[in-house]
Amino acid sequence: MSLAVPPALEAEIDTLISHYPQRRSASLMILHALQDHFGWLSQEAIEWTAAKLGLQPINVLELVTFYPMFRQAPAGKFQFKVCRTLSCALGGGHALHGHLCQKLGLDPHKHGIQTTPDGKFSVEFVECLASCGRAPVLMVNEAFHEAVTPDQAEALLSQCR
Amino acid sequence: MSTPTPFLPPQTAPSAETIRVKVDGRDIDVPKMMPDWQGKLQPTTMLQACQLAGVEVPHYCYHSKLPVAGNCRMCLVEFGTPMMGPDRKPVLNEDGTPKIARSVLPYEPGTPRGAIACATPISPGMELYPSSAATRQMREAVLESLLINHPLDCPICDQAGECKLQEYSVQHGQATTRFVETKVHKPKVVDLGPRIVLDDERCVLCTRCIRFTRDLVGDDKLGIVNRGSYNTIAAFPGTRFENNYTLNTVDLCPVGALTSKDFRFQMRVWFLKETPSICATCATGCNVTVGSREEVIHRLTPRENDAVNGHWMCDHGRLNYRWVGRSDRLAEVQVRLSSGDLQRSSWTVALDRVAQHLRKATAGSVAIIASARLTTEELFLLRQIGVRVGAIMDSVPRRGEGDAYLVHADKNPNMNGARATGVVGAEPGSQLPRIIEGIRTGAIRTVLAFGEDLVKAGCPAESLGRLEMLVAGDILPNATTARAHVVLPGCAHLEKRGTFINAKGRVQRFRKAVEAPGDARPEWEYLLDLHRALGGPSGPDNIEGLFHWMAREVPVLAGLEWSRLGDTGVTVTI
Numbered sequence: 001m002s003l004a005v006p007p008a009l010e011a012e013i014d015t016l017i018s019h020y021p022q023r024r025s026a027s028l029m030i031l032h033a034l035q036d037h038f039g040w041l042s043q044e045a046i047e048w049t050a051a052k053l054g055l056q057p058i059n060v061l062e063l064v065t066f067y068p069m070f071r072q073a074p075a076g077k078f079q080f081k082v083c084r085t086l087s088c089a090l091g092g093g094h095a096l097h098g099h100l101c102q103k104l105g106l107d108p109h110k111h112g113i114q115t116t117p118d119g120k121f122s123v124e125f126v127e128c129l130a131s132c133g134r135a136p137v138l139m140v141n142e143a144f145h146e147a148v149t150p151d152q153a154e155a156l157l158s159q160c161r
Numbered sequence: 162m163s164t165p166t167p168f169l170p171p172q173t174a175p176s177a178e179t180i181r182v183k184v185d186g187r188d189i190d191v192p193k194m195m196p197d198w199q200g201k202l203q204p205t206t207m208l209q210a211c212q213l214a215g216v217e218v219p220h221y222c223y224h225s226k227l228p229v230a231g232n233c234r235m236c237l238v239e240f241g242t243p244m245m246g247p248d249r250k251p252v253l254n255e256d257g258t259p260k261i262a263r264s265v266l267p268y269e270p271g272t273p274r275g276a277i278a279c280a281t282p283i284s285p286g287m288e289l290y291p292s293s294a295a296t297r298q299m300r301e302a303v304l305e306s307l308l309i310n311h312p313l314d315c316p317i318c319d320q321a322g323e324c325k326l327q328e329y330s331v332q333h334g335q336a337t338t339r340f341v342e343t344k345v346h347k348p349k350v351v352d353l354g355p356r357i358v359l360d361d362e363r364c365v366l367c368t369r370c371i372r373f374t375r376d377l378v379g380d381d382k383l384g385i386v387n388r389g390s391y392n393t394i395a396a397f398p399g400t401r402f403e404n405n406y407t408l409n410t411v412d413l414c415p416v417g418a419l420t421s422k423d424f425r426f427q428m429r430v431w432f433l434k435e436t437p438s439i440c441a442t443c444a445t446g447c448n449v450t451v452g453s454r455e456e457v458i459h460r461l462t463p464r465e466n467d468a469v470n471g472h473w474m475c476d477h478g479r480l481n482y483r484w485v486g487r488s489d490r491l492a493e494v495q496v497r498l499s500s501g502d503l504q505r506s507s508w509t510v511a512l513d514r515v516a517q518h519l520r521k522a523t524a525g526s527v528a529i530i531a532s533a534r535l536t537t538e539e540l541f542l543l544r545q546i547g548v549r550v551g552a553i554m555d556s557v558p559r560r561g562e563g564d565a566y567l568v569h570a571d572k573n574p575n576m577n578g579a580r581a582t583g584v585v586g587a588e589p590g591s592q593l594p595r596i597i598e599g600i601r602t603g604a605i606r607t608v609l610a611f612g613e614d615l616v617k618a619g620c621p622a623e624s625l626g627r628l629e630m631l632v633a634g635d636i637l638p639n640a641t642t643a644r645a646h647v648v649l650p651g652c653a654h655l656e657k658r659g660t661f662i663n664a665k666g667r668v669q670r671f672r673k674a675v676e677a678p679g680d681a682r683p684e685w686e687y688l689l690d691l692h693r694a695l696g697g698p699s700g701p702d703n704i705e706g707l708f709h710w711m712a713r714e715v716p717v718l719a720g721l722e723w724s725r726l727g728d729t730g731v732t733v734t735i
Contacts, residue, residue, distance in 0.1 A: 043398060057397040058384035065386040 003044040009037050013052065023053045027063055031070055040071040068112075068126075076115045076122035078160040080153075081139040085128035091135030097125060099150040103157060121160070168377050168566045169471050170200030170226070180205065183288040184214035191283065198226050204282035207289055208236055211278060216291045219300060219329045221307075221415045222367035223279035226472055228376055233307070233367050235329065237275035237299040240264050243286040251286075261288050275299045300333040308338070310345045310390055312362045320417030322430040326365065345390045353383075354402035356422050356476055357411065361393045364418035370394065370410035377473075378566070380404040394418070406566065408476045412462055421460070423480055428452070428459045436674035437464055437728045439661055441534060441654050442478035443561075444571035446663030448729065449474060451482075451655055451674035458482050458655065458675055466729045469667055475568050482655070485675070489638055491650035492679025503648065508680070511647050512687060516694035518607060518630045524551025528596040528605045531556055531584045532612025533573035535684060536659025537668070537718075538704065540575070541582040541711040542688040543611060549695050553605070555592035556585045557613045569664050574654075577662035577735045581717040593618060600624045608632070611684060612651065616640035634684055650681035657683035658704045660726065662735065668721065669730035 005013075013033055017026040027049065034045045041064055050057040064070045082088075082097040100123050101108040104116050113124035131137045134146035140156055148156075175192035182189060191210045194202040206229075211218045221233035241261040244252040252260040266272045273295035283289075290296055307326070315321045347361035366385060371394070375381040382402045386395045396402050411421045433452035440447040440461065447470035452460045461482055463474035496506040496514060519527065531543040533556045547554045556579045563570035579585045586592075597620045599605035608615065608625075611634040616622050625631055625644045633645035642648050654661070656677040660670050677683075685707060693699060701707050705723040712718040717733050725731065 046397075056381040056384075057400070058382065058386075058395070061386055061395075061397055062384045066388050068388075 003042070003048040005034075005048065006037075009033065017053070024055060024059075027053060027055075027060060028067075031060070031064060035070060040074045042072075071113065074115075074119070075113060077120050079122045079124070079139075079141055080156075081124055081126040081129070083127070083129045083135070083137050084125040085132075087132035088129075088136040093125075093136040096136050096138065096148055096150060096153055097123065100153055100157070103154060121157070167199040168473070169467075170196070170198065172196075172467050173200040173202060175205075176202060180283055180285050182210055182283050182286070184211055184216055185290065185292050186288075187214065189214045198224075198228055206279060207238055207240065207276065207281045207283055207287075208278035210283050211238070211289060211291050218278050218291055219325075219333065220279060221325055221365050222369060224369055224413065224472075226377075227369060227372045227413075229280050230368050230372060231277050231280040233365060234277060234303045235300065235307075236278040237296065237303065238278045239273045239275050239290040239293045239295040239299070240281075241288040241290070242284060259286055261286075297333065300329070301335060304329055304334050305339070307365050308334075309340050310347075310362065311365075312344070314363070318363065318417040319420045319425055319430075320363075320414075324417060325415035347391070347393055348395075351395070353396055353419075354407055356480075357402055357407050358420050358422055358425060359394060360418050360420070361395075363416050364394055365416055366392050366394070367415060369413040369415070370419055373410055373413055374402070374404065374407070378404055378406050405475045405477060405564070405568065406473060408479050409463070409473045412472070424460045428454060433459060434674075436655075436672050438655055438671040438674055439574070439669050440474060440478040440481075441574040441661070442475075442481045442572070443563075444569040444573060444576060444664035445470065445567050446574055446661050446667060446669050447474040447478060447567060448669070449479075453675050456675045458485055464728070468729065468732065469663065469665075469669070470567055473567060475564075475566070477568070484637065485653045485655055487637065490678050490681070491635055491638060491642065491648060492681055493648075493650060494680045495645075495648040497646045503645075508682065508687060508690070511649060512691050512694060515609075515630070515632050515647055516691060519546075519550050519695060522550055522607050522630075525553070526605055527552040527607040527609070528599065529554045530593075530596070530608065530610045530613045530615060530618070531579065533557070533559075533576040533579045533585075533589070534612050534654070535575065535578075536654065536657070537575060537578035537582060537662055538659050538707045538711055539611070539684045539688060540578050540584045541715065542685060542692055542707075543609075544582045544584050545697060546609075546688065546692055546695060547584075549692070549697065552609070553592055553596055553599070554584050555596060556589050557593065557618045558590040571664055574663070575661040577664065577666060578660070580735055581662055581715055581733075582711070583715075596620075597624070600628065603627060606630070610634070610641050610645075612636070614639035614641045634687075636681075649684075649687060650677075650679065652677040652681055652683045656681070657685070659683075659685065660708065662733070663730075666733050666735045667730045668718065668726060668733055670723070670726040670728070 013030050016029045017023050020026050030049050035041050046060045047057045050060045080100055082093055084093045098108040104121050106114045113122055115122045129137050131146050137146045138148050173196035176194035178193040179190040180193050191205055191213050195205045195209050197203040208218050218236045220236040222230045241263040243259040244262045246252050254260050264274045266274045349360050351359040353359045371383045382396050385392050387393050408421055411419045432454045436451045438449050438451045440449050448464040448466040449461045450464045461479050465472050493505045494508055494511045495503040496511050497503050527550050529547045529552045531540055559572035561572045601624045606629040608628055609632045631645045632647045633642040634649040634651050635642050636651050655674045658673050660668050662668050708723045712721045
């Protein structure tokens with residue numbers, strides 16, 4: 001176990017744990033905090049979480065593999081999350097995703113998150129981003145973009161360089 | 162493996178208060194409360210009520226000794242409850258019987274709705290329909306769903322022949338599949354631990370293995386990773402599923418997902434002859450079923466006995482059977498010639514030689530070392546012989562590590578048998594130093610060693626050379642049999658009938674699973690001959706008669722009958 005958790009992050013995590021009557025209940029929040037900091041959840045991060053909560057690592061791995069928003073490998077510097085829930089699926093989400101993949105040399109038919117070999121861009125489908133009236137929508141890291149056309153998506157890509 | 166766990170729950174009686182329910186139209190009174198997996202009284206479930214009515218409800222995840230998970234859905238049963246009027250009084254039919262409201266979907270009153278029988282408590286007047294058309298349809302649907310991604314590789318699956326998927330497919334399955342999509346492929350030949358291999362594609366995700374190791378053993382090593390049809394049983398990368406009870410998960414696994422490395426691909430289970438027996442690895446005496454074919458033992462599996470081992474046994478004991486088939490087994494009666502060489506002989510000649518010698522021996526010059534691995538009947542006979550010739554007797558203690566579950570620190574299966582028959586006193590092994598010293602000084606000139614190597618027990622090998630007569634009755638060659646004047650090949654307990662008395666005083670009978678090699682005979686048979694040759698009463702010549710003779714002579718066993726021991730034994734006070 002060789003995860004270097006900065007003291008500030010560990011203090012934040014200790015606070016998170018204190019919010020729950022049972023330590024175990026803080027599992028998801030801790031994983032989010034670790035992923036926000038490290039960008040992904042390594043085996044060490046899972047072991048660290050388990051030790052922190054007095055659990056077995058398999059208990060934490062179950063969560064990490066269940067929830068699609070947890071990553072077990074680093075993603076790109078710029079993460080494109082394209083919505084494919086009903087409104088966006090009808091409004092051109094798949095075309096948007098396909099266009100991004102084509103521009104970045106990724107396979108639009110592949111399941112799950114994909115990252116360019118240089119580690120700069122990731123593209124993935126996500127479920128509802130809560131702006132169904134302005135489909136299709138996507139997020140680039142934490143920035144939200146609505147009614148995105150393929151051209152606009154290309155512009156977004158070029159801004160990321 | 163630190164926290165105390167309900168590995169062997171207390172045996173609790175169901176409540177005296179009963180509830181009347183109907184199962185397939187038949188009235189039955191069942192206890193209101195029944196013990197759960199921890200032996201605590203809980204409201205009786207629909208599944209228990211059906212079992213009491215003698216109606217089988219198919220299930221994968223439910224097990225009486227595991228916490229209820231309710232995830233496989235196979236035990237869905239259609240049911241109905243008495244209707245209540247607005248006045249909280251039962252609504253009656255015209256004939257005065259209570260009107261039953263069948264369970265239906267909330268907004269689809271025409272569609273029956275089942276409940277999982279393993280986790281649904283019964284209520285007074287409830288009607289269960291485990292054989293109705295709707296129940297059958299639910300089972301078909303569940304089974305079809307479970308088989309969607311199953312590889313259907315029964316021809317090469319170890320579980321074939323004892324697989325719940327197969328059994329329920331025969332009863333509730335469909336002959337053809339409607340599934341035309343590509344099956345999800347999951348990990349195969351997963352090396353979970355030193356004794357377990359996992360095939361994830363065959364798994365039905367019942368979580369029996371997870372619950373067993375987490376809740377009973379306290380070694381929370383297994384979990385389900387991934388989501389949906391990619392769900393997979395796994396251990397955390399880099400960790401091993403290796404506690405001393407892992408092989409119980411192979412028995413618990415209702416399908417061919419968890420397999421034993423020892424038994425994997427060794428034998429089709431339908432060829433195995435099954436014999437009830439006892440594990441002889443320690444003083445717990447776990448009840449086992451021996452699986453053998455053509456005199457070769459292929460596996461031991463635990464046999465249910467709530468007074469001894471529940472449904473379980475330890476991995477070490479389970480795998481401790483290969484020595485029975487070792488190629489260097491003693492298989493010839495041998496007598497040492499005046500030239501010093503051992504020569505093959507016959508039982509008549511060898512026993513005659515022993516008897517002649519014993520008749521001449523003076524009291525106090527004979528020692529008998531009787532292993533606590535012998536049966537109680539054999540120890541009794543040795544005691545009779547010992548008294549007749551005035552021998553000093555003892556047994557060899559074997560102490561080792563015990564645990565909080567089933568493994569006992571006493572590694573002899575029958576030291577209590579030795580105690581009961583008087584072969585040893587309060588302190589087994591206390592006579593050994595005196596015997597060894599007697600052999601060294603020449604005070605003891607005759608030694609009969611049964612199932613024990615004197616050299617291993619601390620007697621210098623050169624002392625044995627001074628003996629006038631060394632008789633070794635044993636199963637495998639050792640330093641004592643190599644120096645003996647008479648070698649008598651004996652039987653492993655799996656090759657004969659008899660009883661052991663376990664650490665808690667349980668007198669347990671076992672049967673013969675396989676034939677012994679060559680000349681080898683059960684010790685009790687030739688000891689009866691020897692006892693007669695020494696002037697003993699003609700007595701019985703079968704194990705039942707011998708047991709009854711022993712029960713008359715040994716106070717602890719007073720009143721016991723061979724047939725009454727059954728396959729699960731009787732507890733006596735040692």
